[in-house]
Each structure stands twice: as structure tokens, then as C-alpha cells.
Amino acid sequence: MAELGDTHDERMSFVGEERFNDIQSEYDMTDTSFDEDNLRVLEDYWSIVKLYRELPKDMCVLEIARAHAFSDTDLERVRTDYFLHLKDTCPNFPFGDIATLKRRVLTRNGDPLHVKLAQDIYCIVEVAEGGDPATLKPLISGGRTKKTTIVFMFQ
Numbered sequence: 001m002a003e004l005g006d007t008h009d010e011r012m013s014f015v016g017e018e019r020f021n022d023i024q025s026e027y028d029m030t031d032t033s034f035d036e037d038n039l040r041v042l043e044d045y046w047s048i049v050k051l052y053r054e055l056p057k058d059m060c061v062l063e064i065a066r067a068h069a070f071s072d073t074d075l076e077r078v079r080t081d082y083f084l085h086l087k088d089t090c091p092n093f094p095f096g097d098i099a100t101l102k103r104r105v106l107t108r109n110g111d112p113l114h115v116k117l118a119q120d121i122y123c124i125v126e127v128a129e130g131g132d133p134a135t136l137k138p139l140i141s142g143g144r145t146k147k148t149t150i151v152f153m154f155q
Contacts, residue, residue, distance in 0.1 A: 041081065045125075052125050065118040075117035076104070082124045083139075094133045100141045 047067065051060045068074040083101050087093050104120070106113045123135050 044078070045082070048121065048125055049129065052122065052129060057122060061115065061118045061122050064121050065114045068114075068118075070114045072106075072113050072117065075114055075121065079117050079120050079124065082121060082128070086124055086128050090127075090133075095136065095140050101139055102141045 044067075048064055051063045051067075054060075055063060065075065068078065080101065087095075087097070087099065093099070101120070104113060104116050110116075111119075120139050123139060127133050127136055
């Protein structure tokens, strides 16, 4: 007799429900800070997680782009929001608090910008769902952070 959690899909579904319940419990539903925008973002995230679990990577990326009407602006916003949330909630985020995403720009050759952004969203969701954080390395900016220099003046 099969029990809850015997298949990969059932385990992932159960883990996803636990995470959803944790997120819901963070917000008091009578609190006005959990407004329609927050609910929309949460519903959008879970629809992407559902795509992630059900579709192969290439099809999932296409559906993510399609769900946001191939809008570079919307996809960039989602990508940034999900990355910041992952960075804030992952206790052992391997890239540190100062990590930032690479800037994605339109190029003449290669994948269109909306495809690159949707691929980045896929990678972020993959890590949020328990994947290897090393998959985020190509998304992280290699730029150096501004260092503060202290100059001592002796008389």
C-alpha cells in the first residue's frame, strides 16, 4: 500500500504545500500588508513552481516567458524579486549578502532577452525547490563591490 510521499511528485507536492503554509503563516490574513499585489505575486510564484515540476526545462522556460507576455520588463522584475527573496530566505546562501544578478541586455545574436530572463527565473526556482545553488553562479555578477578606503593622515 502506497503512503503519502512514496513518489517524487507526492513528496515535492507535500514540500511545496509546507512552504506555502509557512509563507501564509508569516502573514496575518487580517493584516493589510498582505494585499492583492502580494497575493498576485504568490500565485504567480506557485504557477511557475507548478510549471517547473510538470514540464521539461525548455518547455517550462517558454511557458514562463509566455505567462508574462514575453515582456522583458515583467520578466526582469520577477527575476529580481525571486532572487532577492531567495537570497533573504536561504540561510546558507553561498554567494553572500552582497551578491547581485548580472544585467541582461538585448544582443544581436543568441537567445532573445525574454528567453534569457525566463531561463534565469527557472534557475532561481530550481534552487528554491532544493536544487544545487551552484546553478546560480552564471547569473551572479562578477563585478567587484565598491571598497571603502581609509586614509590615515599623520602630522
